[in-house]
Amino acid sequence: DxxxxxxxxxxxxxxxRISILNCDYTNSMFDYFLWYKKYPAEGPTFLIxxxxxxxxxxxxxxTVFLNKSAKHLSLHIVPSQPGDSAVYFCxxxxxxxxxxxxxxxxxxxxxxx
Amino acid sequence: xxxxxxxxxxxxxxxxxxxxxxxxxxxxxxxxxxYRQSLGQGLEFLIYFQGNSAPxxxxxxxxxxxxxxxxxxxxxxxxxxxxxEDSAVYLCASSLVSAGTQYFGPGTRLLVL
Numbered sequence: 001d002x003x004x005x006x007x008x009x010x011x012x013x014x015x016x017r018i019s020i021l022n023c024d025y026t027n028s029m030f031d032y033f034l035w036y037k038k039y040p041a042e043g044p045t046f047l048i049x050x051x052x053x054x055x056x057x058x059x060x061x062x063t064v065f066l067n068k069s070a071k072h073l074s075l076h077i078v079p080s081q082p083g084d085s086a087v088y089f090c091x092x093x094x095x096x097x098x099x100x101x102x103x104x105x106x107x108x109x110x111x112x113x
Numbered sequence: 114x115x116x117x118x119x120x121x122x123x124x125x126x127x128x129x130x131x132x133x134x135x136x137x138x139x140x141x142x143x144x145x146x147x148y149r150q151s152l153g154q155g156l157e158f159l160i161y162f163q164g165n166s167a168p169x170x171x172x173x174x175x176x177x178x179x180x181x182x183x184x185x186x187x188x189x190x191x192x193x194x195x196x197x198e199d200s201a202v203y204l205c206a207s208s209l210v211s212a213g214t215q216y217f218g219p220g221t222r223l224l225v226l
Contacts, residue, residue, distance in 0.1 A: 004155075043204055043217025044156070045119070067172065068188070089155060093180035098169040099211035 001026050004092050006104035019077040021107050023090030026071065030092040030102075035064060035075045038087045038106070039112050047088075048075070081112045115139065117218035119205050125224045126195055132220045134190045138207030145188050146208075146215065147180055151201040159203075160190060163211055195225045 013019045023033070031052050036044035049065045050057040050073065057064050063076045077084055090104040101113045118137045126132050138145050147159040158172040162182045169215040173179070177195075192199055202222050206215040 006155075024222055036217075042218065043206070043219050045217065046214050076199070093154075093212060097163055098171075099163075100158055100169055100171075101146070101156075101215070102158065105153075105155035 002054075002105075004102045006105040006107050007088055007104070008107050010075045010108040010110070012015045012110045012112060015082055016079045019075075019080045019109055019111065021075040021077075021088050021090075021109065023075075023104055024071060025073075025092050025102075027077075027092070027094070027102075028054065028068075028071070028097060029094060031095045032093040033064070033066060033073050033093055034091045034093065034101070035062075036089045036091060037084075038089060044089055053098075077109075082111045082113050085109055085111045117205060117207055119203075119221050121140070121221060122219065123222045123224075125226065127226055128197060131191065131193045132195055133225065134192075134203050136190070136205030136207075136218060137189045138186060138188070138205070139187075139209075139216055141206035142209050142216075143185065144211045144213065145182060145207045146206045147188070147190050148204045149201045150204060150205065150220075156204060160188070161211075161213055164179075174218050192223075195223075197225050199223060200225045207209035 034049040035047040038044040066073045087106045089106045094100045120135045145162040148156040157173045161169040177193045202220040204220045206217045
């Protein structure tokens with residue numbers, strides 16, 4: 001039962017253009033959503049998060065949008081840079097009775113110079 | 114400052130042997146999480162510690178898996194009688210408080226032959 005899904009395993013984008021990474025979830029009880037970035041042979045690093053009561057959060061080149069009715073969130077990176085090439089994981093946090101993060105399977109982003 | 118460290122970085126073992134994986138969280142972080150990432154999969158939640166207690170062990174795949182945390186710091190994940198399907202990267206993360214930003218270690222890559 002995959003509660004958090006990233007249906008695109010990979011994405012290629014030209015440098016300077018926008019990268020849009022998508023994530024769908026099934027559990028309406030999630031309180032927060034997060035994006036992590038992972039380089040090979042390293043642990044994931046936190047990128048940006050959004051509370052379930054918000055619909056947008058922006059941090060520099062990174063913006064996360066949340067559509068609760070569609071149970072969908074997306075990460076926009078603009079402009080994309082070659083250093084953004086990594087695997088991006090979407091995660092959702094349950095805080096009721098536990099603190100449990102559910103991760104998606106990741107999307108490999110390649111930014112072409 | 115020091116981040117989350119994990120040891121060993123790589124472990125090759127024979128089927129049926131026991132293994133111990135160690136996680137040193139960031140000093141002062143009260144919450145600690147173990148995840149597993151199998152090839153081509155997302156991060157699978159295993160267990161969460163708040164201090165030395167584990168409020169949520171729901172992700173442990175079988176009774177061959179156990180974890181403990183002592184002194185509110187170091188944690189060990191033990192896998193008894195390893196099986197080939199246990200081969201994965203085991204990641205540890207810590208956060209200052211539950212639901213705080215997670216900081217991940219580099220992982221232990223376990224290969225069971």
